[in-house]
Amino acid sequence: MRLAPRALCSAAQAAWRENFLLSGRDVARWFPGHMAKGLKKMKSSLKLVDCIIEVHDARIPLSGRNPLFQETLGLKPHLLVLNKMDLADLTEQQKIMQRLEGEGLKNVIFTNCLKDENVKQIIPMVTELIGSSPRYHRGENLEYCIMVIGVPNVGKSSLINSLRRQHLRKGKAARVGGEPGITRAVMSRIQVSERPLMFLLDTPGVLAPRIESVETGLKLALCGTVLDHLVGEETMADYLLFTLNRHRRFGYVQHYGLGSACDSIERVLKSVAVKLGKTQKVKVFTGTGDVNVIQPDYSAAARDFLHTFRRGLLGPVMLDLDILRGHTPAETVP
Numbered sequence: 001m002r003l004a005p006r007a008l009c010s011a012a013q014a015a016w017r018e019n020f021l022l023s024g025r026d027v028a029r030w031f032p033g034h035m036a037k038g039l040k041k042m043k044s045s046l047k048l049v050d051c052i053i054e055v056h057d058a059r060i061p062l063s064g065r066n067p068l069f070q071e072t073l074g075l076k077p078h079l080l081v082l083n084k085m086d087l088a089d090l091t092e093q094q095k096i097m098q099r100l101e102g103e104g105l106k107n108v109i110f111t112n113c114l115k116d117e118n119v120k121q122i123i124p125m126v127t128e129l130i131g132s133s134p135r136y137h138r139g140e141n142l143e144y145c146i147m148v149i150g151v152p153n154v155g156k157s158s159l160i161n162s163l164r165r166q167h168l169r170k171g172k173a174a175r176v177g178g179e180p181g182i183t184r185a186v187m188s189r190i191q192v193s194e195r196p197l198m199f200l201l202d203t204p205g206v207l208a209p210r211i212e213s214v215e216t217g218l219k220l221a222l223c224g225t226v227l228d229h230l231v232g233e234e235t236m237a238d239y240l241l242f243t244l245n246r247h248r249r250f251g252y253v254q255h256y257g258l259g260s261a262c263d264s265i266e267r268v269l270k271s272v273a274v275k276l277g278k279t280q281k282v283k284v285f286t287g288t289g290d291v292n293v294i295q296p297d298y299s300a301a302a303r304d305f306l307h308t309f310r311r312g313l314l315g316p317v318m319l320d321l322d323i324l325r326g327h328t329p330a331e332t333v334p
């Protein structure tokens, strides 16, 4: 998005933060350990499965995938679907593909499940992958069973619904929602194609029990894989502002009609709150009695900032741009 000349001028002069101050943030409690249960169930269904489709968010193609998937489910043919491509800045798509190939991920596809973009390519790719791998105990069985896995809220259930729309002209079979944790259990098989006869198993989103760095945790949080209140909306809004400025993505300035770009989350949220009329009465104790003061509602402003970002209204982003540019996360979780 373009900035007005005055704002552009001050944005160019501004010294943006190079690092996000992470001290004292307890990532461990953002990621519930109970997800191990889902993984166990997925493992036990594995012998029925011919191929694994791992769905991940296209805005974080290089970070935040659950390494346990590889360890426990890694023997099967694997396709990585990078979904929500409509929200991702894919200018560096080739570099991303090269990086993934370097990690051994050769079968990768970008999709938009809301608009069924590229979804039609998935079944031929999966059929080909299964065809070129030994089907262990299932040689005589002519139907395919695919397990869809991934971290929460990346669009696993949406992908199943999109495949059904595309191949069977049928409606929703899997529940979808804007919050993580919509799918709670490994579901019964859902048919997605007639020829070949193909069934998909939907699964609950599973996060890694240990996250590689706080910054990865914040990226996962921005993508909606963790409940916002566990991380804190204002912390997430600050990380979003830090990222947008670092990547010179100033769409928020125009969107909220701010005078100029700014790296102080307090100032941005104050302006957003005033602009949206999100203020609250706060009781202030003075020596002579209580006084009601009108203050900006920072939490409401932070929620609006995050919501606007997630709807793609601040423009497409690539949250892993730092990794593509060779930056390693500043702080690693012990």
Ligand SMILES: Nc1nc2c(ncn2[C@@H]2O[C@H](COP(=O)(O)OP(=O)(O)OP(=O)(O)O)[C@@H](O)[C@H]2O)c(=O)[nH]1
Pocket (backbone or CB within 6 Å): 083, 084, 085, 086, 087, 111, 112, 113, 114, 115, 150, 151, 152, 153, 154, 155, 156, 157, 158, 159, 175, 176, 177, 178, 179, 180, 181, 182, 183, 184, 203, 204, 205, 206
């Ligand atoms: N912009 C955009 N949103 C999408 C896309 N695919 C899914 N969504 C939205 O992302 C949210 C999560 O979708 P789900 O299909 O429920 O995700 P899930 O991975 O099954 O989530 P859990 O079951 O909670 O793990 C919903 O609000 C979807 O509408 C996409 O390609 N683009």
Ligand SMILES: [Mg+2]
Pocket (backbone or CB within 6 Å): 156, 157, 158, 175, 176, 182, 183, 202, 203, 204, 205
């Ligand atoms: Mg789901």
